[in-house]
Amino acid sequence: MNGARRPVILDCDPGLDDAVAILLACASPALEVRGITVVAGNQTLPKVLDNCLRLLSYAGLGQVPVAAGCAAPLLRPLRVAAEVHGESGLGGAQLPPTDLQPQPRHAVDFIAELLRTSVEPVTLIPTAPMTNIALLLQLHPELKPHIREIVFMGGAAGAGNVTPSAEFNAYTDPEALRIVLRSGLPITMVGLDVTHRALVTRAQRERIRGLGGRIAALVADLLDFYDVHGRARHGEGAPLHDPVAVAQVIQPGIVATRPAVVDVECHGELTVGRTVVDFHGVTGLAANVQVGVDVQAEQFIELVVEALRQYP
Ligand code: RIB
Numbered sequence: 001m002n003g004a005r006r007p008v009i010l011d012c013d014p015g016l017d018d019a020v021a022i023l024l025a026c027a028s029p030a031l032e033v034r035g036i037t038v039v040a041g042n043q044t045l046p047k048v049l050d051n052c053l054r055l056l057s058y059a060g061l062g063q064v065p066v067a068a069g070c071a072a073p074l075l076r077p078l079r080v081a082a083e084v085h086g087e088s089g090l091g092g093a094q095l096p097p098t099d100l101q102p103q104p105r106h107a108v109d110f111i112a113e114l115l116r117t118s119v120e121p122v123t124l125i126p127t128a129p130m131t132n133i134a135l136l137l138q139l140h141p142e143l144k145p146h147i148r149e150i151v152f153m154g155g156a157a158g159a160g161n162v163t164p165s166a167e168f169n170a171y172t173d174p175e176a177l178r179i180v181l182r183s184g185l186p187i188t189m190v191g192l193d194v195t196h197r198a199l200v201t202r203a204q205r206e207r208i209r210g211l212g213g214r215i216a217a218l219v220a221d222l223l224d225f226y227d228v229h230g231r232a233r234h235g236e237g238a239p240l241h242d243p244v245a246v247a248q249v250i251q252p253g254i255v256a257t258r259p260a261v262v263d264v265e266c267h268g269e270l271t272v273g274r275t276v277v278d279f280h281g282v283t284g285l286a287a288n289v290q291v292g293v294d295v296q297a298e299q300f301i302e303l304v305v306e307a308l309r310q311y312p
């Protein structure tokens with residue numbers, strides 16, 4: 001490894017944990033964030049776009065280009081997660097307005113241009129419904145060789161979180177996720193089986209607040225808000241989903257993975273959005289995904305804390 005930074009593009013729906021994922025990625029010396037795209041998910045497209053721009057501005061990251069993508073899933077109505085992320089999408093924070101503007105192009109066109117002009121293949125890190133990424137692959141299949149890997153937060157081999165069967169990102173746009181899963185690209189799935197082991201406890205939130213600085217204080221406030229919903233489900237803390245996908249790109253192996261055949265249910269009355277994971281080859285198909293099965297939780301938290309130290 002010559003110390004070169006790995007080029008990445010984040011596709012997200014900020015979103016409390018997306019916000020931490022953005023801060024982690026932008027602070028890492030291992031990554032070069034070429035751009036951030038947003039998509040409707042946790043909140044509506046205008047809200048997640050505004051949250052992304054305000055966060056970047058507040059963190060002194062105004063140089064990172066942002067583009068807005070799809071305002072709704074491919075085929076289904078949008079169902080936001082205000083009960084988790086608040087009406088604004090960044091519950092617990094009042095970020096100052098910004099004059100930062102998004103790129104004057106759709107996210108899909110923006111990603112396509114970044115891929116087309118990159119000297120080396122780029123890693124995509126989706127932490128939201130896959131609507132933008134699916135459209136990219138459908139409109140620009142010729143750009144697949146420019147994608148090194150897709151490392152996404154979503155899905156679960158086990159139980160869901162938005163229904164007993166389905167994880168929120170997969171549930172919101174299962175048709176989009178199916179397009180990505182069947183793309184033939186190298187894919188790593190960082191699902192709930194992993195992120196539910198990356199719980200942020202009250203003590204860790206206070207440690208983050210104790211770092212000092214306005215970004216650490218902001219993240220502590222966001223996590224305090226996030227904990228209200230998380231604690232009700234997980235007891236000792238809230239799962240920090242999206243940053244785990246970023247951590248896997250920063251430090252490959254921090255998430256242990258196993259190869260599997262993965263598809264997603266698009267029709268079941270009780271199971272729509274469920275990622276169906278075949279670890280044992282019973283389908284007779286070739287594995288298409290590296291599925292996260294465990295995470296080095298303490299090392300992960302240290303990555304987050306170390307990233308937050310970089311900010312004012
Ligand atoms: O299920 C967790 C995922 O849904 C995370 O990406 C969170 O931000 C929400 O989008």
Ligand code: CA
Pocket residue numbers: 012013014015017018041042127128242
């Ligand atoms: Ca998200």
